[in-house]
Structure formats: C-alpha cells, structure tokens
Amino acid sequence: MLVSMRKLIRFFYHFFLLASGGLLFLAAWSPTIDPARFWPAAFLGLTFPIWWILVFVLWLTALLFRTWWIVVPTLAMAGSWKAMRVSFALPFGNKPVLDTTRPVIKLMSYNVRDFRPYDDRSDPHAQFSRAMLQIIANQQADVLCLQEFYTSENPRLPHKNFKRYISDSLGYPYRYFSSDYNALGSTSHSGVIIFSRWPICRAGKIPIIYQPREESLIYADLVIHTDTVRVFTVHLQSIYLNRVDLMQIEEMKHGKDTAWITSKPIWGKLKRAFIRRSSESKLVKQVIDQSPYPVILCGDFNDTPVSFTYFTLAKGMQDGFLNRDFGFGSTYYSIFPTLRIDYILASQQWQFLQFKRIPVHLSDHYPIVAELQLRSISSVKP
Numbered sequence: 001m002l003v004s005m006r007k008l009i010r011f012f013y014h015f016f017l018l019a020s021g022g023l024l025f026l027a028a029w030s031p032t033i034d035p036a037r038f039w040p041a042a043f044l045g046l047t048f049p050i051w052w053i054l055v056f057v058l059w060l061t062a063l064l065f066r067t068w069w070i071v072v073p074t075l076a077m078a079g080s081w082k083a084m085r086v087s088f089a090l091p092f093g094n095k096p097v098l099d100t101t102r103p104v105i106k107l108m109s110y111n112v113r114d115f116r117p118y119d120d121r122s123d124p125h126a127q128f129s130r131a132m133l134q135i136i137a138n139q140q141a142d143v144l145c146l147q148e149f150y151t152s153e154n155p156r157l158p159h160k161n162f163k164r165y166i167s168d169s170l171g172y173p174y175r176y177f178s179s180d181y182n183a184l185g186s187t188s189h190s191g192v193i194i195f196s197r198w199p200i201c202r203a204g205k206i207p208i209i210y211q212p213r214e215e216s217l218i219y220a221d222l223v224i225h226t227d228t229v230r231v232f233t234v235h236l237q238s239i240y241l242n243r244v245d246l247m248q249i250e251e252m253k254h255g256k257d258t259a260w261i262t263s264k265p266i267w268g269k270l271k272r273a274f275i276r277r278s279s280e281s282k283l284v285k286q287v288i289d290q291s292p293y294p295v296i297l298c299g300d301f302n303d304t305p306v307s308f309t310y311f312t313l314a315k316g317m318q319d320g321f322l323n324r325d326f327g328f329g330s331t332y333y334s335i336f337p338t339l340r341i342d343y344i345l346a347s348q349q350w351q352f353l354q355f356k357r358i359p360v361h362l363s364d365h366y367p368i369v370a371e372l373q374l375r376s377i378s379s380v381k382p
Helices: 002-032 040-046 048-065 068-079 081-087 127-139 162-169 243-253 257-261 264-289 308-314 320-324
Strands: 105-111 143-152 174-177 181-183 188-196 200-209 215-224 227-235 295-300 342-346 350-357 368-374
Touching (some): 002 048, 002 068, 105 127, 105 227, 105 342, 143 162, 143 295, 174 200, 174 215, 188 215, 227 264, 308 342, 320 368
Antiparallel strands (some): 200 215, 215 227
16 A cells, blocks of 8 residues: 555645656746747747756755656756746846947836725825836936826826926926827827937837827937937837736635636736737837937836746846846836836847846836946957
8 A cells, every 4th residue: 555655645645746846947948939820839938947947946856865867857947948048037147338439328117006005095185106217317317218108288286297297296308298198188198208318319200009008119229428329218018917817816826726716817817918918019119220320128028937028038138137137027017026027128239237127016007217327330240
C-alpha cells in the first residue's frame, strides 16, 4: 500500500512538472502569436510570472531530491529566458556615460485616472488630485506625459482646470492635448496630454480607439538646443474592469468557485481588449517608425511585457525600466503585484541615465520617471 502511494505521488509530481514546464514555455512564446488570430495565447502571456515562479520552485525541489527530472524545469526556464528578461530587470547593464556637452531630459509618465482616487471613494475636498499634482511638481520633469487626463473649463469649477494649473503654476508653457472625449457642453475634456518646458515646433494626433471611448496617439516635436526630438504618448485599449469585476477577481484569487462561474463577462472584456490592442500596437509602431527624429514613446499600454503589444512596440527600442531598474517593476497594483503596464521606451539615439517608479497609491497606476540623453552620432547603434 505504501509503495503504491509513493508511485502515485511520484506520478502526479512528474505530471505536474511536465504540465507546468509546458505552460511556462507556451506563455513565454505567446507574444509571437497575434491575438487577432488566437486570443487565448495573450491570456497565457498574462500569467507568465506565475508559471515562472512555480517552475522555479519545482526546480528547487528537483535539485533538493537530486532527481534527473530537474532537466524539465531547467529546459522550460531556459526556453523562457527572453520573456523573463523583459519581465524582470537585472542590474547588469553598462553604466551610462554622461556627456556634459548635451542636455539631460527628465520625462515623467503618469496615468492620473481623471484625477480621481484609485478606489473610487468620494473626494469632496480634492485631496487626491492635489496630492497627484504635488507628486508631479516634486519631480520637476522637463517633459510631462499624462494619460486619462481630465480638465474642465467650467467657471464654476476652477479647481478642475488642471490643464491651466499645470501650465501656469507648475511651469510648463508648452503643451499638446488630444481632447478626445468632451462632455457637459464641451467644458470638460479628457484624453492624453504632453506638457513641455522645451518649445514644441510641431504636434499631432492619430485616432486609435473609437469605442467605447475615443482615444488617440499624440506626438510633440521638441526643440532642445540644436536638436529636435519627437515624444509620443498613448493610452491603449483598457479592459474596463468595473468594481464588480475586481471583486470577482479577488474572489477567484482566494479560490471561490462561484466567482469562476460568474466571471464570463471578464473573459469577454479580456478577449476584446487583447484583440483591439493588437491592431492599435501595429498602428502605433507604424507611426513611430516614420519619425524623422529620435523617439521617446511612453504611456499606459494596458499590457504586460510578455505580450504581443509590448513585443511589437519595443522592437528596436530601449526599455528604460530594463536599462536602469531592478525587479518586476509593477506599475498597476489593483489586481496582481507583478503588472507592469506603463512604459518609457526610446530609440537607439538615446541613452537612459536613470529610471524610477514612484509607489504612491493615488491613481491606480504608479508614475514613472526617466532621465535620458541623446548619444553622440558616432555611438548610435546601427
């Protein structure tokens, strides 16, 4: 009886080892599959950190018991190295060399969630919006890119004219606003916006989302001494999870069966968002590749690094977080602690000097900040 039980345990352990290793490998390579063709692959990529941690634990147990089955998790982790490299930053990059003849550009990207509290609590005294504005002011960035930006021109609500306040009070004389969604007699506007202390010589927007809420990719050409650079910011398709959806996700995380049964609307929202971000990311990449100037792309991609969206947009670009930070670098904390969905990417003409995220629970996103400098022409990678 004891021998049979050992065989059964060994069988299930080996089966679990093979299944986990296989799922890790599939999750790692899921970004190569366009969600428009097969959307479940995108969901598998979303769960990549979970499978990697699980397989790593299994690798440790195999090492402890000195079994040749350690080959399975070893091969699975080796085959998923590229996905792990974009998910977890390691401090092994070359130390940047500051060129004292060129200016350093400090850029901040922040999804401010219409300046509303992250947990939808009432905020009658505008404490959250004031705190967000203070965070922005403290960073003293040269360029400020905000997503889900809201502003009002209603004379009865002067404290909500965030566009004017940031320009006039925080010292950003130049700006370009997408103004995608207008309400309340066109006195309230929302979208993405670029503020700059450097002059903007040209700007434009490319509509990328039409339903359920219009949104655009915008760019601004900044004149920095003798150089012209192009800064893009974007907010890609959101999943639009409501409070009920978030409660169901919390219940699923705690193993409640009823939450899985009633979660069909969540899967529908995920499918829709994965497919729409596929076409959006391809359009954004096409526009970026046509830029005549060095490029910085920042914003809320609403997708993790192990995704078709990220792999499409990051191709040929540098990721500031991977260059100058450490760990998983989560920027959205409302669902899982490993969700990095906000990015600052730059073309090869740039070098990242610093990168940091600011872990403040005001919006449901953390602001991210990078310092960059244009390389000399001779040091630019071909």
